[in-house]
Amino acid sequence: MKVPWEIADPVDAEIFAEIRRAAIFDCCKWDPQVEDVCTLSPVPLVLTGDAWAELVTLAEKLARETVAAETAILQKPRLLKGLGLSWTLRRKLSRSEIRELRSRHLSLIRFDFHWTTEGWRISEANTDVPGGFNEASGFTKLIAQIYQKIVPAGDPTREMARAISGILPAGGVAALVHATSFSDDRQVMVYLARHLEKAGVKPVLAAPDHLQWENNRPFLRADSRLMPLDFIFRFFPAEWLTALPRRCGWWRLLGSSDVPLCNSGAAIITQSKRFPLVWDELSVNLPAWNALLPRTFDVRQTDTEIPAESLVFKPAFGRVGDLIKMHGVTSEKEVRKIDRFVRRYPEMWIAQKRFEAVPMRSPVGDVYPCIGIYTLNARVIGAYGRIARRPLIDHRAQDAAVLVREPEICRNQNPLIGTNHHETSRTLQPVGA
């Protein structure tokens, strides 16, 4: 099987040190170090044109199906219970206005693709609050300028800013709602704010409890005045909205807001890893999801024909690879803890058939790539790469620039779609190497 990538030499160490500092100050990458490891990879993921074109097609199909599935589930609120959502969230999501106002909101999704022995597969869809913009836009640009004839796989932050600007009145105000105490989130919002300013939007960075609503119209409470808002970008997990004080009207972020949201909290429906468990009860077909997501089971009804070591256990609302049980990867001590939680809260977990990821044989050793493809309203806007030394993408994974060979992209006059032929691995050299 031909691999979908080309092997690139790592960026020279001295140049990379400059890029690392530029990423901090130009791209708001404030967490470039995790323990002894730099979180940024000097090795980019260089996709062939064909591979990129295929990913674009697949991600856009997935995005369309995701929106259709969310709508279908909202029309059958009883299905919400099977997703592992709290009673409060289920009750709020059952409101008719959530369904009626869906079309006014933007839908931003990141599908995490892996190249496996069976072709492309996805491990998950980040439909609620996908992150990684700083790396996918800024860091990727910095790396791309080092190489010849390969270009970034889009610029998701710029595309988002343009899209938001396009639906706001001139000088409109966009609130970027996030957990202000966490600099890892703050950096994403500051970076997006810079792009919004360039696009003519006035961004304000705020916590969810800074919001105040009059009917379904949002305002920002600052000192003793109220600032009307025209748009809300939510970077605060919908799952945690229920912990907010009632007076801040958090449930309007689920979708009943009069101003557009990105994302509406209804996205939590497909964020749940238990989403596949309700597919059989939906009136819509999900062929792309069926083809790309490994078979998923309720942990109480796992297929006995599948050996235990071929299953991966995941929490319904896990994040960055935490609490994932994978044979041969997760430590025995961690496995015991996860097993306890699975037994105690089976309704919050899923089991999934494991896929066999193909490692990329890079100059720094074998690494397992994960390519997150962003879609905005079902159109691909960029990619976020991560590589890990083991077949699990967690907080130890490094961010890697996703690049695509340039000639094919130029031929198509479209910076997001290339049509190259598959090639076997070849080595690209940085400029001046």
Added chain:
Amino acid sequence: MKPAELYNLWAPKDSIWSNWAKPVLFADHAFDDLPLSSTADLPSLNVVWAPASDGSSAIVLDFPGAYAVWFGIALGQRGFRPVPLFNGVAGSRFGALALVDVSGIVSALHANVETLMTLPLRPDSPPAFLLDSNRQSGGFSPEPGRFDNRWCVFPQDFPSANFLLSKNIRSVVLAQEGFSVPKHDLAHILLRWQEAGIQILSCNQPGQDQPAPIQIEKPGNFRALWYRAMVLAGLRRNSTGGFGGIVPQPGSSGGYG
């Protein structure tokens, strides 16, 4: 001086510890928005308690606000590289009052840069990690509408024990005012180092006491797989209305890619 230039001075490229220097205060708008002192405001601090800077000891300074910077500079005079690990943002630009006042830190980082440049430091000078002991409590109650810029440290924010040992660091002195035991978040780090064979010493009356060996007790959730997620979830929940550290059910944290 631009924040990036200031950061380059506090985290020079040739120092082996610079990768751990936190850029948040430098890269956010703190230096644009907060009043800065242009004169060195370094008080006279007694650091006779500090071990020799022969490379076998590192120091963790956990002091409120600017004191961490001042002690860092004072230890710099004795050959320790001050490494700022301040990981909180400055605050809001739309007027909400921040819970943790970082203006003193920002001002001290700015005002003492000339002194910093004269310190007798080498690329391999041992580190003095600077922390703000107000990072989790702040100066104000976490009322709704306040800008929550509290933060905490994680093992991932520091070098591993293996890295310290590879640089021949065999002991770490924790210096703080009035307490001999580390704060809960810091205990997670110190215990990992202790378990790897690094001796931990405490100096709780800088200027009076000499460091004494301490045994770090196992903090709650030590090495728990979900510790980071739990703490962050706790902070987030605190950050949005002050609910006092609600610990979520494991596996119920939000989807967050």
